[in-house]
Amino acid sequence: MRDRPSATKINQPDPHVRRVLERAELEGIELIRFLYADHGGVIRGKAASRSRLAERLNTGIGHTVAMMAMNMLDQLQEVEHLGPVGEVRIVPDPSTFVPLPHAPGAAAMLSDLRNPDGSPWEACARTFLKDAVETLADAGYTLLAAFEPEFTLGRRLPDPAGGYDRLVPLDDALCYAGTGFDTAHDYTIKLIRALETQGLRVEHYHPELGPGQQELSVRHAPALRAADNHVLYRETVRGVAMRMSMWASLAPKPLADQAGNGAHLHLSLWNDTQNMFADDSELRECFIGGLIAHLPALTALTCGSVNSFRRLAPRTWASAYAVHGLDNREAAIRICSPLGESGEPNLELKPSDSSANPYLSLGAVIHAGLDGIRRKLDPGEAVDVDPDTRPGRYRRLPASLDEALDALEADELLMEALGPLRRSAYLAVKRSEAAAFAAQDAPYELFHHMRVF
Known part of the structure; x- marks a missing residue:
């Protein structure tokens, strides 16, 4: 501390x-x-x-x-x-x-x-990440990171039947389709200008798979700045929409029958000016080994809501198994091939969404990866197929928030890193959310996540 x-x-x-x-x-x-x-x-x-x-x-x-x-x-x-x-x-x-x-x-x-x-x-989440960054620096490394968020753009309308408000998507455009670009154009340009004004460098944008679903990514940054950026991103995505009489939801699954919204976490580890994830390095394998070893517990922090687990289903490109693989978008950890000769290799943690506290999420990832480096953990085989096509061979991620919280409570490293007050509060808050939504129906859950995130 x-x-x-x-x-x-x-x-x-x-x-x-x-x-x-x-x-x-x-x-x-x-x-x-x-x-x-x-x-x-x-x-x-x-x-x-x-x-x-x-x-x-x-x-x-x-x-x-x-x-x-x-x-x-x-x-x-x-x-x-x-x-x-x-x-x-x-x-x-x-x-x-x-x-x-x-x-x-x-x-x-x-x-x-x-x-x-x-x-x-002791309960400050931003301090938790700052301490994790300092621990990593003591080991001789810095982490660059970027969240890759998706969100659903539409309008929040009253239910004609008197139920909960509905999120009606802006369009029914196909994935990456030109009509999707055109329908959301005015909003997207205002969003980009707002983000750039705040120092968030926009990398790329496209209409995603679901109706009204958008993906816009910002440039990577040192870990603390990356988490700060994600907070500003969330606030700006929703704020720009409200000013245009629209509604944007970054909830993992605001619409039960449509594609979910992830916030994949991209990571690269550096020693001075050297990317330590380059050239299939042993250090990269050990870092992945740490993530794999702690992944069930990590999920309680990177996918921090009941709604998250509607998204983490097999064969949805959201990741449902604790495996890694080169450019495998069904793996929990994708080893991303570099873009061009000047591109830098990085890891993509796919079980991650915008209902998580980004400071707790990223801080826990640092602790897990560093544990893998210290103990030289073996990540196991790289998987080059959809893991769901090989039943029983790979470990399934938790299927509910309660399961993830059970794994977190059993993870000595992460519980110790969180500290007594922070872990007590986090577990109490998240257990209460799991119980509250278990006592209600699906429309109640979907509405409240759409409203809050």
């Missing part, structure tokens, strides 16, 4: 702070959102006014500890030390300041949750 920043460091002029204050004044920013991701995978926060921004950049905004025991249905869970007594501060990272083009007059910063004395708080 990081030490508390010294008073000397706190009082030193920070060029990021000066830049934030100058930009807020020059650009007419009235509200600055301090954002964080909770254990339910929900992006939450509070906002400071411009008049109090200089002060709040130093003190943060007061916040109840109980919010990290809140599930995605806004049901507060009983977790020791996360009740009505206790206070943390939402402390923004000034280097992450971005205007919000979809919300004129507003900006955002990604934030840590800290104790009132400024020390790291």
Whole structure:
């Protein structure tokens, strides 16, 4: 765990702070959102006014500890030390300041949750990733990462029969079809411009398999920045849609009978300027071995909702088996062949979606991969077929959130990495979600995930 920043460091002029204050004044920013991701995978926060921004950049905004025991249905869970007594501060990272083009007059910063004395708080998800990055650096490595999200674009309409609101897709275009490009064009251009304004470099875009389904990827970045980028991406995808009287859902399966939305996680490990995943390296194999060994438990963090497991079905290109393979899109871990002579090899973790807290997800992946390197874990054979065509040969991923949570509780490495307060809160929140949705029908589940993610 990081030490508390010294008073000397706190009082030193920070060029990021000066830049934030100058930009807020020059650009007419009235509200600055301090954002964080909770254990339910929900992006939450509070906002400071411009008049109090200089002060709040130093003190943060007061916040109840109980919010990290809140599930995605806004049901507060009983977790020791996360009740009505206790206070943390939402402390923004000034280097992450971005205007919000979809919300004129507003900006955002990604934030840590800290104790009132400024020390790291044991339930902060962003701190978990920062600590994982530091552990990796101590071993001599850095991780570059990028989420590859899909989402469903359409309109949220009342159910004529009086049931839950429906998500009606924008189109019925075919996968990669030109009509899909044209139908979503105005939205897509506004989204790209909004993302680029926030420093997220757009890589590529295309209409995906399902009705109204879109895929737009942004450039890789160091691990913490990649997770921050994914938070901004989620907020921007939905915010731009709302400004255009549409609705965008990044939920894993907002429509039961249509393709699911993943957020595949792309990874490459570096030692200074050298990509350690190049040339079939032993280190890459060991990293994969760590992911494979911990994959059932990892799934509880990378696919963090009940709805996630509607997507993780065999023969849907979503991955349902704990295997790896070169350019195998049915494998949980795809070894991606480089693009052109200058392309860099990377790994793609397919059981990953946008209902997960990206800080917990990516931090856990780092711990698992590093465990594989330290113990020189063998990933097993590379699979060059759809694993579902060989019944009984390969280990199936958990088929429900409860199964994944059972695996997480049994995984000593990840439980230790999460720490007592964080793991207690996460398990309580996720167990409560599993129980709440088990007591309801499918339309209830689909509606609430479409609404929240």
